[in-house]
Amino acid sequence: MSIKKISKIQPNNFEFNDENFTLAEKFISNYPKGKQKSAVMALLYIAQKQNNNWIPLSAMKYIANFLKISYIKVYEVATFYSMYNLTPVGKYFIQVCTTTPCMIRGAYKLVEACKEKISKDEKKLSSTSDSSWIEVECLGACVNAPVVQINDDYYEDLNKEKMIKILDKIKKNEKIQPGSYRGRKNSEPENGRKALIRT
Amino acid sequence: MLKVKVNDIDLEIEEGLTVLQACEQAGAEIPRFCYHEKLSIAGNCRMCLVEMEKSPKPIASCAMPAFDGMKIKTNTPLVEKARKGVMEFLLANHPLDCPVCDQGGECDLQDQSMFYGIDKSRFKENKREVPEKYMGPLIKTQMTRCIHCTRCIRFAQEIAGIDEIGAIGRGEDMQITTYLEKTMESELSANVVDLCPVGALTSKPYVFEARPWELKKTESIDVMDAIGSNIRVDTYGWEVKRILPRINENINEEWISDKTRYACDGLKNQRIDTPLIKTNNTYEKIEWNNAFNKIFEKIKSTPSNKIAGLTGDLTNMETLFIVKEFFNKIIKSKNLDCRSENIYVNTNDRKNYIFNTPLNRIEESDLIILVGANPRFEATILNLKIRQSYIKNKTEIYSFGDVGELTYPYKIIKNKTDIIREIIEDKHDLSLAIKNSKKPIIILGQSLLKIKSSKYVFNEIKKYLKKNNKINEDWQSLNVLSNNASTVGSYDLDINNSENFDSTVLSKIQNNEFDIIFLFGQDNLKFKKKNEFVVYIGSHGDNGAEIADLILPGSAYTEQDGYYTNLEGKIQKAYRASYPPGEAKEDWKIINELSSFIKGKNLFINKKDLDESMLQYLKLKKTKKFNDILDNQFQSEDILVDHFDYYYSNVIARASLTMTQCRNEKLKLNKTGTEG
Numbered sequence: 001m002s003i004k005k006i007s008k009i010q011p012n013n014f015e016f017n018d019e020n021f022t023l024a025e026k027f028i029s030n031y032p033k034g035k036q037k038s039a040v041m042a043l044l045y046i047a048q049k050q051n052n053n054w055i056p057l058s059a060m061k062y063i064a065n066f067l068k069i070s071y072i073k074v075y076e077v078a079t080f081y082s083m084y085n086l087t088p089v090g091k092y093f094i095q096v097c098t099t100t101p102c103m104i105r106g107a108y109k110l111v112e113a114c115k116e117k118i119s120k121d122e123k124k125l126s127s128t129s130d131s132s133w134i135e136v137e138c139l140g141a142c143v144n145a146p147v148v149q150i151n152d153d154y155y156e157d158l159n160k161e162k163m164i165k166i167l168d169k170i171k172k173n174e175k176i177q178p179g180s181y182r183g184r185k186n187s188e189p190e191n192g193r194k195a196l197i198r199t
Numbered sequence: 200m201l202k203v204k205v206n207d208i209d210l211e212i213e214e215g216l217t218v219l220q221a222c223e224q225a226g227a228e229i230p231r232f233c234y235h236e237k238l239s240i241a242g243n244c245r246m247c248l249v250e251m252e253k254s255p256k257p258i259a260s261c262a263m264p265a266f267d268g269m270k271i272k273t274n275t276p277l278v279e280k281a282r283k284g285v286m287e288f289l290l291a292n293h294p295l296d297c298p299v300c301d302q303g304g305e306c307d308l309q310d311q312s313m314f315y316g317i318d319k320s321r322f323k324e325n326k327r328e329v330p331e332k333y334m335g336p337l338i339k340t341q342m343t344r345c346i347h348c349t350r351c352i353r354f355a356q357e358i359a360g361i362d363e364i365g366a367i368g369r370g371e372d373m374q375i376t377t378y379l380e381k382t383m384e385s386e387l388s389a390n391v392v393d394l395c396p397v398g399a400l401t402s403k404p405y406v407f408e409a410r411p412w413e414l415k416k417t418e419s420i421d422v423m424d425a426i427g428s429n430i431r432v433d434t435y436g437w438e439v440k441r442i443l444p445r446i447n448e449n450i451n452e453e454w455i456s457d458k459t460r461y462a463c464d465g466l467k468n469q470r471i472d473t474p475l476i477k478t479n480n481t482y483e484k485i486e487w488n489n490a491f492n493k494i495f496e497k498i499k500s501t502p503s504n505k506i507a508g509l510t511g512d513l514t515n516m517e518t519l520f521i522v523k524e525f526f527n528k529i530i531k532s533k534n535l536d537c538r539s540e541n542i543y544v545n546t547n548d549r550k551n552y553i554f555n556t557p558l559n560r561i562e563e564s565d566l567i568i569l570v571g572a573n574p575r576f577e578a579t580i581l582n583l584k585i586r587q588s589y590i591k592n593k594t595e596i597y598s599f600g601d602v603g604e605l606t607y608p609y610k611i612i613k614n615k616t617d618i619i620r621e622i623i624e625d626k627h628d629l630s631l632a633i634k635n636s637k638k639p640i641i642i643l644g645q646s647l648l649k650i651k652s653s654k655y656v657f658n659e660i661k662k663y664l665k666k667n668n669k670i671n672e673d674w675q676s677l678n679v680l681s682n683n684a685s686t687v688g689s690y691d692l693d694i695n696n697s698e699n700f701d702s703t704v705l706s707k708i709q710n711n712e713f714d715i716i717f718l719f720g721q722d723n724l725k726f727k728k729k730n731e732f733v734v735y736i737g738s739h740g741d742n743g744a745e746i747a748d749l750i751l752p753g754s755a756y757t758e759q760d761g762y763y764t765n766l767e768g769k770i771q772k773a774y775r776a777s778y779p780p781g782e783a784k785e786d787w788k789i790i791n792e793l794s795s796f797i798k799g800k801n802l803f804i805n806k807k808d809l810d811e812s813m814l815q816y817l818k819l820k821k822t823k824k825f826n827d828i829l830d831n832q833f834q835s836e837d838i839l840v841d842h843f844d845y846y847y848s849n850v851i852a853r854a855s856l857t858m859t860q861c862r863n864e865k866l867k868l869n870k871t872g873t874e875g
Contacts, residue, residue, distance in 0.1 A: 003368040057379075070362030072378040079367040 004079050006057065007087040014058040016066075020046050024066065037069045040077050044084055053093055053151075054085040082136070087123060090131035092170045094118070095149040098135045101142035106159060110146055111135065113163040117171075131170055143187040144180055153178035204270045218260035218271055219247055227273040230282060230311045232289075232396045233348040234261035237452065238357060244289070244348050246311065248281040249273045257281045279315075286316040289346050292327045292371070293397070300344065302398030304411040308346065329374055335382030336860040337389045337457060338400050345399035347373055351391040358454065359385040360586050360606030375399070382864050385606075386456045386579040386845060393443065393453075404461055404857045405441045409433075417776035418445055420763050421459045422513050422684035422756045423849065426558075426580045427765025428455045432463075432757050432776035439463045439757050439777055449559045450765070456579035457861065458845065458852055463757070465855030469740045471752040472781025482750070487782065491796040493749060497715055497732050498530065498797065507534035507704055507713040510694055511720030511737065512683035512849055515761025515773065517806070518786040519685065519692050520813040522719050524802050525790050534713065536704035537689035539723040542645060543653040544690060551657075552690045553768040554581075555675030556640050562588040566636035568629070569598040570619070570660075572644025572680045575605050576843040578766065581680070582606065597629065599647075599838050614838040619656055623663045634667055639676045646841045648679070652834040681766045682848070684756075688764040691817060718743045719786070720753065722850050736789055738779075739850040752783035755851060759785040760806070762813070770817075 016024055027042040040063065047059040060074045067074075078084045085093075096114060098107045114133040118126040122134045141147045144156030148163065155166060157180045169176050184190055200211045205225035212221050217240070222229050232244035242262030249260045252270035257277060272278065290312060297303045329342040347366070352375065355364040361384060363377050377383055383391075392402045414433035421428040421442075428451035431443045442463050444455040474490040475482040485493075498506065508526055510519055519537070526535045538544075545551045556564070561584040574582040582605060588594045589607040596607060600614030612618055612629070621627040633639050641660060647653060661670070661677055669676040681687055689695065695702070708716060711729045718724065720737040728746050735747035738755040757776045764770045779785065784792075787809055794802045803809040846862035847853050 003372045003374060070378070072363055072365035075378060076365045076367055080369045 004082075004086050007054070009088075011051075011056050011058055014047070014051065014056055014062045016046070016062075017050060020050050028067070037067045037073070040067060040069070040074055041081070043067065044074070044078055048084060052091075053089050054087060088125065089123075089134075090118075090125055090129065092131040092150055094131060094133040094167075095136040095139070096133060097137070097139040097141075097145070097147045097149070099138035099142075102138075102146040105145040107146040109160040110148060110158055110163045113160050113167060117164060117167040128171070130173075131167075141187075144184070150176070150178075156180045157182040157184060201265055201267045201269075203265055203267075206271070206273055212265060216265050218249060218251070218258065218263045218265050218269070221265045221269075222249065222260060222271060222273055229260055229273065230315050231261060232307060232311075232346060233350060235350055235353075235394065238350060238353040238394075241349050241353065244346065245285045246282065246289075246315075248278060248285065250275050250277050282315040283317050286312055287321070290316065290320065291322045292343075293346065294326060294343050296344075300341070300398040301339075301401040301406060302344075302395075306398060307396035327371060332374070332376045333380040333382075334377055334400070335388065336857065336864055337403055337461060338383070338392060339403040339406055340400055342374060342376075342399055344397045345375055346397055347375070348396055349375075350394045350396070351375060351400060354391055354394055355383065355385070355388075357590075358390070358583065358586075359383075359387045361385045364391075384865075386458070386575065387454055387583065389457050389460050390444075390454045402441065404464060409435050409440050414440055415776070417757075417774050419757065419776060420771045420773035421455065422763060422773070423456070423458045423462055423852065424578050424580075425681040425684055425686055425766035426451060426578050427684065427763055427769065427771050428459055428580060429771075430455060430459060434757075434776050437777050437780065439466050449557070450767075450769070451580050454580065454583065458579075458848070458858065461857040461861075462849075462852040462855045464857050465739075465851040465853065466755050466757060466777075468856070469850075469854040470738060470780050470783070471740050471744060471750055472779075472783050473752060474782065475750040477748045485749075487792075488796075490749060490751060491793055494734060494793060495797050501714045503530055503532040504534070505712075505714040506530050506532045506717070507708055507715070508532075508536075508717035508719065509539060509704070509708070509721040509724060510535070510537045510685065510689060511718070511722060511743075512539075512685055513756060513851070514685045514689075514720045514786070515756065515759070515763055516685075516688040516692060516770075517761055517809050517813055518719065518790070519689055519694055520816065521787045521790045521802060521809060522717075523692060523694060525794055528802065529794050529797055534704045534707070535694060536702055537685065537694040538702045538705060539721060539725075540645075540649060541702050541705060542648045543657060544648065544695065545657070546690050546693060546695060549691070549768065550670075550675065550677070551661075552679050552681070553687055554642075554678045554680060554766040555670075556678055558584055558767055561585060561640065562591050564588050564594055564638045564640045565592060566632055566639040567594055567596045568633075568639070568641045569596070569602070569609070570641065570643050570656075571599060571647030571650075571838045571840055572642050573602040573605075573840050573843055574642065574680065575603075576845040577644065577680060577682050581766075595632065600840055602840050614840075615835065616650070616652055616656060616833070616838060617835050619660065620833060623659050633664075633669065636669075638674050639664075639669055640678060641676055642678045642680050644680050644840065645682050647838055649841075650836055650838060652832055652836060655833050679766075682843075684763050684765075687766055687768055688762070688770075691764055691768075691820070692813070693820075718747065720850075736786065737850070738783070739854050741850045741853060743850075751789055752779070752781065753786040753789060754779040754783060758783075759787075762810075 024043050027039045028036045031038045043063045048055050064071045064074045096110050118131050118133050125132045139147050139149055141154055146158055148155045162181045166176055203212055203221050205222050205227055208225045210225050219229050229247045231247045233241045240262050242259045247260045248257040250272040251258050332340045332342055334340055352364045356362050363383055366373050366375055368374050391400050414435055417432045419430050419432045421430045429445040429447040431445050433441045442460050444453050446453045474485045474487055476485045526532050586607045596609035597612055598609050599612050601611050622630050664670050664676050709726045715732045718735045722741045722743040733747045734749045735743045736751045737753050744750050756773055758779045760775045761773050762770055791801050846858040852858045
């Protein structure tokens with residue numbers, strides 16, 4: 001992991017929309033009075049959701065003023081956590097897990113697929129700029145390795161061909177089905193449930 | 200009291216101390232990087248590990264509170280091994296560039312790796328490289344050397360009050376930076392250079408100038424403001440290379456302002472090194488004797504009441520005293536003053552012109568009111584103390600008029616003298632606050648003492664505070680904030696000879712009523728010259744020398760011994776660290792020689808004689824009782840806080856390139872490309 005780079009192209013302005021504004025206030029009210037700065041992570045997440053899945057500097061400034069803390073404090077948090085994106089990402093944001101269990105089950109083949117279909121380097125937008133990919137640490141679904149997270153959903157039990165199919169569908173803006181791609185239900189064994197069955 | 204055992208030494212310590220402090224009291228040295236007495240505890244460098252009985256692992260002594268019956272060991276093989284391990288990790292990513300590092304020779308990491316480290320590295324991998332960060336014209340960064348102790352972050356946040364430095368990223372990739380690499384906007388910023396235990400933050404103006412062991416160190420007193428910070432002047436030959444703070448818990452603790460630290464390069468520029476005389480609008484070199492002769496002739500042909508003198512803002516007390524004697528005995532004139540602006544001062548009582556609350560007790564206060572003062576620029580260390588008070592007991596702070604960012608929140612009151620009258624007449628909310636407050640502090644700035652009704656305002660506030668028992672044996676609430684190092688000393692020595700506390704000398708000078716004017720290091724005088732013969736005695740070619748007909752080269756504060764009285768009224772001695780350039784002489788010597796030229800007799804036999812006479816004068820000083828006629832001269836007017844040009848406030852600062860850079864940075868001026 002290296003330090004996160006800040007996008008060179010930055011929007012001038014950022015403000016929560018009405019819905020997110022009330023949501024932000026709600027998060028702040030979760031904390032005792034005077035401890036409003038504890039809500040910084042939640043607010044960064046809201047800002048990221050609102051701004052196409054990435055946080056511009058103007059949003060950090062806005063949040064700092066919102067919580068009455070200094071800019072650097074928000075900046076520190078935003079650069080610390082890997083799930084805050086500080087550069088624009090695609091509409092389809094693909095996170096490939098390459099931690100040991102997934103790696104053993106062929107995660108790097110999926111990375112290859114991404115390199116072929118999206119862009120040569122991670123964190124870089126595809127030519128149609130609708131998708132980007134990134135290698136991430138354990139997504140916590142090792143039983144269904146190798147795993148890929150696209151936006152909010154997990155796509156499991158993949159191999160290179162299946163990955164390419166998914167990426168092709170994305171390109172055509174077709175709907176893709178989350179879950180196991182080997183016909184498993186959740187993380188049950190492939191040939192049916194073996195334990196915890198009622199006898 | 201707690202009973203603790205450190206290395207088989209029994210000792211009793213106060214409650215609330217940490218293990219590290221207990222070990223120090225037992226005389227056991229604990230190596231540390233992140234721990235600092237004045238900052239909060241971080242506990243992230245792990246260098247201070249010690250062994251505690253019943254603990255399977257070594258503990259970080261700086262973050263562990265001491266408790267009763269604790270048994271600590273600091274000299275066991277386990278501790279030694281732990282320190283070696285920590286040291287090895289710290290050095291894993293630390294570059295081996297000590298020979299080209301400015302911190303070399305005074306580096307905590309270097310010293311501690313000699314004592315506690317191992318002699319070779321087992322780290323074969325590539326070292327981490329961190330890009331340099333811009334932190335302004337004072338701080339040079341070499342972030343690869345950073346060991347992430349976070350002292351600088353904590354300093355900026357807790358002491359300086361500017362939340363601008365932070366750590367971005369995480370783990371090995373953590374980087375210390377200002378927000379988007381902006382300049383640190385603080386007058387205390389360069390203290391992070393002293394705090395940095397490694398060479399990550401070093402001094403930009405001092406870069407590659409000298410090694411610490413080559414420098415001659417002289418302990419001295421600062422004259423950039425009236426605080427009288429304790430400093431150490433490091434010289435290499437004649438040149439003052441750098442200025443560092445010296446610890447004085449009662450005054451500056453261990454911080455100094457940026458001007459104190461970096462105006463020293465102004466001691467090299469714009470110096471006057473030979474006597475000069477103005478002929479046909481150009482200055483020509485002249486021998487000392489001829490210069491004295493010229494003055495002698497002028498004085499002979501002028502009646503003594505046509506001769507005036509003004510002393511300067513950096514003048515030391517010996518010079519002030521000999522100037523006073525010179526005017527009394529040689530010239531026999533009373534037209535001597537120290538004020539270059541029309542400032543009201545009542546020197547009958549010393550409490551009328553000093554900062555009565557001791558600086559180290561400001562943090563006890565529960566109410567602070569600033570009247571016509573901007574402590575951030577006028578006295579940075581004082582501002583720090585006010586901030587400490589705010590942090591400690593959430594002190595309510597009020598200011599007449601908006602004076603800008605002060606690093607602590609304050610409430611703004613309308614800057615009208617009418618409000619002061621309302622307070623005095625118990626008609627304002629603040630009256631109640633003052634009455635209820637146990638330890639209020641009222642700070643009167645020079646800007647207030649300049650206004651027309653300053654006499655009324657000052658005396659009424661004093662009366663009001665006395666009436667409400669806020670000025671008593673235990674607590675002095677009325678404070679005057681002086682801006683210059685020489686101000687209090689001048690008043691102590693009664694340099695303001697005028698009868699009714701107004702600066703009549705100044706107004707007469709400005710009305711061109713004198714024929715000869717002596718300027719003793721006085722550079723802030725604003726007047727239109729006509730036919731006066733102006734003699735300037737001082738160190739720098741600045742405003743004073745510009746209007747002078749005869750210039751005599753004097754010395755700066757690092758080039759002569761001299762007493763200074765700080766704003767609290769503490770007398771301190773600044774020691775000579777260097778010597779005057781060229782033909783320049785120490786200030787007192789010039790006056791002494793001039794007197795002997797005129798009268799054929801020295802005023803004082805030597806410096807010791809002068810010192811003793813001056814101290815004797817201060818001791819025996821009888822307050823002359825002038826009648827301070829208190830006519831009710833109330834006037835409704837604005838209390839305007841003068842814009843204080845922090846980086847250009849005196850001759851040395853104005854001659855300093857570093858201060859100019861800082862000022863430009865502050866004004867966001869773009870470089871013209873012609874500054875060389």
